[in-house]
Amino acid sequence: MTMITPAAAALAATGSYAWTRGEVGKPLRPEPFADIVNRVKAAIATRHLEIPDVDRFVNRVVSALLAGHLILQGPPGTGKTTIAKVLAEAFFADLQVTTATSEWSTYDVVGGLQPTLAGAFQPKLGAASQAALDCADTVRTSGASGTQAIWLLIDEFNRADIDKAIGPLYTVLSSTAASELEDAPIELWFERGDRRKLWVPARFRIIGTMNDVDTSFVNALSQGLTRRFQFIPVPVATGSAVAEVAATLQQASDRWTSERGSTISGTYAAISTALAGILEKLRDPDGIGWPLGSAQALDVWRAVLIRTEGDAANLVGLEQLDEAVADIVAPQAARLSLPTLQKIRETLDDAGLNLAGQAIAHLENTSATQF
Numbered sequence: 001m002t003m004i005t006p007a008a009a010a011l012a013a014t015g016s017y018a019w020t021r022g023e024v025g026k027p028l029r030p031e032p033f034a035d036i037v038n039r040v041k042a043a044i045a046t047r048h049l050e051i052p053d054v055d056r057f058v059n060r061v062v063s064a065l066l067a068g069h070l071i072l073q074g075p076p077g078t079g080k081t082t083i084a085k086v087l088a089e090a091f092f093a094d095l096q097v098t099t100a101t102s103e104w105s106t107y108d109v110v111g112g113l114q115p116t117l118a119g120a121f122q123p124k125l126g127a128a129s130q131a132a133l134d135c136a137d138t139v140r141t142s143g144a145s146g147t148q149a150i151w152l153l154i155d156e157f158n159r160a161d162i163d164k165a166i167g168p169l170y171t172v173l174s175s176t177a178a179s180e181l182e183d184a185p186i187e188l189w190f191e192r193g194d195r196r197k198l199w200v201p202a203r204f205r206i207i208g209t210m211n212d213v214d215t216s217f218v219n220a221l222s223q224g225l226t227r228r229f230q231f232i233p234v235p236v237a238t239g240s241a242v243a244e245v246a247a248t249l250q251q252a253s254d255r256w257t258s259e260r261g262s263t264i265s266g267t268y269a270a271i272s273t274a275l276a277g278i279l280e281k282l283r284d285p286d287g288i289g290w291p292l293g294s295a296q297a298l299d300v301w302r303a304v305l306i307r308t309e310g311d312a313a314n315l316v317g318l319e320q321l322d323e324a325v326a327d328i329v330a331p332q333a334a335r336l337s338l339p340t341l342q343k344i345r346e347t348l349d350d351a352g353l354n355l356a357g358q359a360i361a362h363l364e365n366t367s368a369t370q371f
Contacts, residue, residue: 023199026178044083074210080234092145102161132198132200154207270317303327
């Protein structure tokens with residue numbers, strides 16, 4: 001059965017987007033800054049996320065969203081998408097999620113004409129236009145509590161030629177002030193009559209996540225576009241990884257319980273110690289400098305915990321850690337430079353992870369790209 005959203009129902013009733021103009025001037029509900037910050041920090045703790053200098057980070061991202069749109073940038077695996085979801089929850093906003101690709105155009109962001117099975121064409125809103133429309137409807141129906149907005153999360157923001165794709169929204173994104181948004185509706189060239197203009201609520205936000213490591217696969221952003229977002233890095237922790245490894249083990253255990261309906265019991269001290277030591281050496285900016293995120297550690301734990309399936313007494317050890325690092329982490333080093341690969345192999349060999357070391361040696365023989 002097809003679900004009809006409130007926004008779709010409103011459109012069907014009026015045959016127009018003109019009603020969205022009346023929702024522009026309602027900003028985010030006023031609330032003490034500290035209350036929002038505390039909700040974000042509590043959610044980060046609940047999800048066992050390890051963020052360096054978390055107090056300052058949370059202050060910055062909350063300030064950014066109160067002011068406008070936000071880009072979270074950093075290496076893969078640092079929890080950018082999870083943080084975006086945490087932020088939306090803290091602001092009582094629902095998050096629509098899309099992922100940018102190299103094929104993106106204004107059709108994907110703003111919209112255009114979509115062919116039908118009958119051979120005709122019909123209007124179709126892009127991700128940003130649809131989210132803005134749904135946000136306007138939420139603003140229209142929300143009261144003093146509960147969900148106050150719909151926001152858009154664009155994962156892998158710079159995988160697309162985003163300047164080209166988002167171009168028609170430049171003016172809309174330049175401000176969240178109601179006075180300016182009322183003068184700058186989204187122009188929907190593919191619609192007719194009162195549906196050619198869509199007004200964006202002052203409560204609407206776009207959060208993007210941006211990978212700033214795999215530069216061979218991403219696009220540069222113009223100065224004009226960067227002015228329309230605040231860019232805040234989600235860094236990889238350096239130094240001791242003991243607390244982070246413990247947190248990712250807890251995340252993996254929680255997911256196991258959620259997905260499998262059983263709890264994990266066992267001792268993983270040897271694996272925890274080894275994994276923390278490896279992460280510290282691989283990330284060391286004065287040494288190898290490979291910015292592995294917490295998500296990679298989480299993936300390793302999930303692979304290790306699978307060995308306990310059906311038998312809590314089936315404790316695992318470094319052999320299973322070796323296999324997990326070889327199968328999950330090592331392939332991600334494929335585009336690192338040959339000297340870096342050699343240092344990684346030596347680190348893994350020193351830790352007794354011989355299978356993982358062999359996986360890196362294979363990359364040394366097949367790949368010598370620059371980091």
